[in-house]
Amino acid sequence: MKNPLANKDIAIIGYGEVKNVRRSGRTTYDFAAEATAQVLEYTGLGTKDIDGMATVLPSSEAGNNFWSNYLGDHLGLQTSWTQTTDIGGASMPGNVARAAAAIQSGYCETVLSIAAATPTTRRVDDQRSYRSEFRNPTGIQGPPGAFGLIMHRYMHQYDLKFEALGKLAVAQRNGAVVNEYAVEGLRKPMTVDDYLNARMVSTPLRLLDSVMPCDGANAIIITTTERAKKLGVKNMAHPIAYSELTNFNVHEQLPDITETGFSIAGPQALEKAGMSTDDIDMFHPYDDFLIAEMLQLEQIGFCGRGEGSEYLLSTDISPTGKLPINTGGGQISAGQPGLAGGQINIIEALRQLFGEATDRQVPNPSTAMCTGIGVIPYVRNWGSSAVLILERG
Amino acid sequence: MAEREKRPRPAPTPTNITQPFWDAVNEHKFMLQYDPEADKYQFYPRGLSVHTGKRNLEWREVTGKGTVYSYTETVIPARGFEGEEPYLIAAVDLEEGVRLMSLLHNCSTDDVEIGMAVKLCWDKIDDDFEYFAFEPDR
Numbered sequence: 099m100k101n102p103l104a105n106k107d108i109a110i111i112g113y114g115e116v117k118n119v120r121r122s123g124r125t126t127y128d129f130a131a132e133a134t135a136q137v138l139e140y141t142g143l144g145t146k147d148i149d150g151m152a153t154v155l156p157s158s159e160a161g162n163n164f165w166s167n168y169l170g171d172h173l174g175l176q177t178s179w180t181q182t183t184d185i186g187g188a189s190m191p192g193n194v195a196r197a198a199a200a201i202q203s204g205y206c207e208t209v210l211s212i213a214a215a216t217p218t219t220r221r222v223d224d225q226r227s228y229r230s231e232f233r234n235p236t237g238i239q240g241p242p243g244a245f246g247l248i249m250h251r252y253m254h255q256y257d258l259k260f261e262a263l264g265k266l267a268v269a270q271r272n273g274a275v276v277n278e279y280a281v282e283g284l285r286k287p288m289t290v291d292d293y294l295n296a297r298m299v300s301t302p303l304r305l306l307d308s309v310m311p312c313d314g315a316n317a318i319i320i321t322t323t324e325r326a327k328k329l330g331v332k333n334m335a336h337p338i339a340y341s342e343l344t345n346f347n348v349h350e351q352l353p354d355i356t357e358t359g360f361s362i363a364g365p366q367a368l369e370k371a372g373m374s375t376d377d378i379d380m381f382h383p384y385d386d387f388l389i390a391e392m393l394q395l396e397q398i399g400f401c402g403r404g405e406g407s408e409y410l411l412s413t414d415i416s417p418t419g420k421l422p423i424n425t426g427g428g429q430i431s432a433g434q435p436g437l438a439g440g441q442i443n444i445i446e447a448l449r450q451l452f453g454e455a456t457d458r459q460v461p462n463p464s465t466a467m468c469t470g471i472g473v474i475p476y477v478r479n480w481g482s483s484a485v486l487i488l489e490r491g
Numbered sequence: 492m493a494e495r496e497k498r499p500r501p502a503p504t505p506t507n508i509t510q511p512f513w514d515a516v517n518e519h520k521f522m523l524q525y526d527p528e529a530d531k532y533q534f535y536p537r538g539l540s541v542h543t544g545k546r547n548l549e550w551r552e553v554t555g556k557g558t559v560y561s562y563t564e565t566v567i568p569a570r571g572f573e574g575e576e577p578y579l580i581a582a583v584d585l586e587e588g589v590r591l592m593s594l595l596h597n598c599s600t601d602d603v604e605i606g607m608a609v610k611l612c613w614d615k616i617d618d619d620f621e622y623f624a625f626e627p628d629r
Contacts, residue, residue: 227535228535230504236622240569246563246565250563250605251561251605349541477582477591477592
């Protein structure tokens with residue numbers, strides 16, 4: 099299988115992250131500026147060293163059809179390659195692959211991949227098509243309602259143990275407690291009983307199955323391994339495989355809604371990397387809902403279909419365990435800064451690979467799998483599935 | 492918890508693609524797009540057939556009979572449904588081979604189950620607009 103990332107000629111050389119906060123009152127630009135200043139400081143680069151920019155279109159700026167221009171202008175970037183990706187939470191892992199392809203093609207050499215969103219301060223998104231005509235008038239509670247439908251169907255086909263989801267919630271919360279970038283209100287320990295007793299939103303989905311929206315931003319810098327070496331950077335990680343699938347099963351009018359694009363993109367990314375799931379030292383899945391992580395574990399191949407509950411209950415998923423999962427709390431316990439949430443798992447993976455995760459450091463990890471999920475289509479499972487495998491350089 | 496202020500229930504804005512569908516719903520008829528070449532229906536209404544990529548779609552009236560594929564009871568209401576919670580939403584597979592989603596009326600949470608027979612019914616959004624919903628087909 100063709101893998102343009104196989105020879106490790108692309109490197110991620112640093113990260114920046116802004117603390118998640120609710121209703122900051124600040125602009126998306128200000129968050130983007132803070133994340134950019136951080137990653138520039140981390141790498142020792144200046145704005146004039148950046149010649150490419152990739153970003154995601156956040157709901158807080160979705161009315162601006164010149165978003166890339168405005169953002170790059172605000173950040174003082176003159177770029178020969180510029181990209182806004184709009185496949186939701188799959189956009190930022192997607193941008194790593196897009197930036198790598200642009201760099202390999204010679205359009206640019208050093209890309210700032212920046213995600214900023216302030217949906218709890220401002221929301222101007224407006225989706226038409228099926229959403230305004232066939233979703234909103236039904237009274238379904240948005241994504242929690244859609245995942246309520248998915249969970250009941252999963253329970254009809256397989257065995258779902260809520261204690262397993264509770265264990266995952268607690269493991270991530272333990273990460274958020276020691277993650278200074280998590281929403282402050284979420285940095286309190288919780289128990290499996292807290293999960294089981296949480297208020298229902300849309301049955302059988304509970305409040306603690308879900309993310310809490312917030313404002314935030316994060317950034318990474320991607321360049322060639324050759325330039326990274328010349329710069330003498332202190333740390334680097336190579337993206338070594340990437341697969342993405344959008345509108346999985348769109349032709350099917352009666353699809354199995356427990357199945358997602360990860361059933362294709364997951365095994366494909368592993369095959370590109372020449373790896374099995376045993377070679378993945380830590381898993382940083384996109385986590386809008388706990389059940390989404392379980393579906394990914396099954397469909398990427400960490401366990402069999404329908405075995406997610408047993409797998410979670412029998413596996414140590416803490417930082418020192420067999421498969422550490424979302425060690426910084428993920429979005430469910432650190433907060434979901436809108437579509438900038440799609441990169442916080444990559445930031446956490448880099449922090450771990452670079453040995454900078456302090457109290458929650460995974461012992462000497464060399465590989466990480468990060469994923470992205472985008473959009474809830476009409477009575478289907480999510481629309482975009484992205485799988486990115488990183489290796490310490 | 493203080494009762495949430497009731498906001499208007501969102502009503503669809505018909506487009507040039509969906510106008511025939513909503514016109515039919517307002518006459519209590521349910522029409523689906525049908526691709527004669529693929530011999531398949533599709534939902535939601537689109538500008539081409541997802542089966543063949545052709546703009547050969549015909550509108551056909553269908554039975555409105557189906558079975559529950561999945562369901563969820565909404566406990567925290569969506570915009571425009573404040574005070575109506577809890578209420579059931581069902582994903583329904585119609586006999587014609589498409590899946591729809593809407594409110595499930597005249598059914599309690601204890602009675603709903605995957606596979607149960609349902610049929611379409613109608614739901615007034617306001618004086619100008621009907622919406623489709625489901626109820627048990629007993």
